[in-house]
Amino acid sequence: xxxxxxxxxxxxxxxxxxxxxxxxxxxxxxxxxxxxxxxxxxxxxxxxxxxxxxxxxxxxxxxxxxxxxxxxxxxxxxxxxxxxxxxxxxxxxxxxxxxxxxxxxxxxxxx
Amino acid sequence: xxxxxxxxxxxxxxxxxxxxxxxxxxxxxxxxxxxxxxxxxxxxxxxxxxxxxxxxxxxxxxxxxxxxxxxxxxxxxxxxxxxxxxxxxxxxxxxxxxxxxxxxxxxxxx
Numbered sequence: 001x002x003x004x005x006x007x008x009x010x011x012x013x014x015x016x017x018x019x020x021x022x023x024x025x026x027x028x029x030x031x032x033x034x035x036x037x038x039x040x041x042x043x044x045x046x047x048x049x050x051x052x053x054x055x056x057x058x059x060x061x062x063x064x065x066x067x068x069x070x071x072x073x074x075x076x077x078x079x080x081x082x083x084x085x086x087x088x089x090x091x092x093x094x095x096x097x098x099x100x101x102x103x104x105x106x107x108x109x110x111x
Numbered sequence: 112x113x114x115x116x117x118x119x120x121x122x123x124x125x126x127x128x129x130x131x132x133x134x135x136x137x138x139x140x141x142x143x144x145x146x147x148x149x150x151x152x153x154x155x156x157x158x159x160x161x162x163x164x165x166x167x168x169x170x171x172x173x174x175x176x177x178x179x180x181x182x183x184x185x186x187x188x189x190x191x192x193x194x195x196x197x198x199x200x201x202x203x204x205x206x207x208x209x210x211x212x213x214x215x216x217x218x219x220x221x
Contacts, residue, residue, distance in 0.1 A: 047204050048146075053209075089153075099156055100144070100159070102154050
């Protein structure tokens with residue numbers, strides 16, 4: 001399954017919203033009713049950090065300004081009011097089918 | 112937490128054994144993965160293993176060369192890497208995707 005992220009990079013003013021798109025080449029909706037798309041944030045020199053799992057569930061400690069949405073093959077990560085700490089590269093990932101695959105990443109710069 | 116070890120510099124065709132020690136959670140309850148990240152690139156899933164080691168999957172590029180295993184009695188995950196190539200150079204992370212280690216660096220070069 002190919003995961004295609006857009007844009008490649010995004011520059012956002014603090015307090016403004018940001019939106020990242022991820023499209024999968026096959027549906028990520030499982031027969032269990034769950035959509036197997038994850039979102040991670042990676043900062044330089046650090047491992048990826050889970051932000052959103054199963055389409056829209058925020059992982060522990062993730063601020064509620066992060067919102068995952070979408071369906072089937074089209075997904076969006078929205079940051080409602082960007083803060084300086086949100087800078088880094090965001091990746092989507094599917095884990096409905098092996099090989100598990102990541103999107104190419106979106107670099108978010110907070111200016 | 113997850114703590115990886117075993118990385119280093121190895122010549123093409125060589126072997127390495129990576130280890131990942133888990134603590135603070137019930138390791139035996141979770142699927143575990145190895146994920147690698149080459150310099151300047153995004154993450155790439157390498158392999159995963161189910162809770163009791165009876166289901167194992169690999170990315171095509173490592174099939175026949177890498178072997179993932181686990182020892183639930185020692186809360187440990189392993190990756191045996193043989194016939195290493197330059198393109199295997201990366202930081203290798205163990206993860207259940209909720210939790211990630213800091214990674215161990217593997218460099219394949221003569």
